[in-house]
Amino acid sequence: ASANEVFKGAHVDRILTHLNLLKGDCGGFPIDRLEHSLQTATRAHKAGMAEEYVVCALIHDIGDTLGVYNHPDIAAAILKPFVSEQNLWMVENHGIFQGYYFFHHLGLDRNMRDQFHGHPHFEYTAQFCHLYDQPAFDKDYQSMPLSAFEPMLRRMMAAPKQSIYLRPDGETPW
16 A cells, blocks of 8 residues: 555544544533534434534534634534535534624624525524534533544545545545
8 A cells, every 4th residue: 555545544543633632621611622522423413413414513623722713624624525515614614603602702793603694504504503512511411432433434534525636537646
């Protein structure tokens, strides 16, 4: 196998490692950022959401420690080759939509998301925040372990749906 094949094969391992870096970082919340990610994904999974959506829920805040001011961009960059345009838009914009629940406590406009009114994915993203992201700070909630999501991550990231590196035949050059 080429070096690129080996590197690609460990892609999910690196994502799991980075998710584990969220352990212990509570950011002022009653649970740490890893538990928030697990709760968000568990809630989406238990609600019967598609596997791609569940993986988006798991990874949506993976950038918290690196992109303090733009964490959704980091998650979106990781997910972009593998997810639908609708799920990508949801992850890219969830920060502004989630702000509905707390921006007013920071002196910001909680209705900042209204700039997207009329966008085809507005309600979809608002529902993600309302049903899965916002409630996922419960210290008493029993989340599925990270290991339960690993097979989902591996299936979803086995091959990109789109990439700037895809050949015309849909295959990556490595």
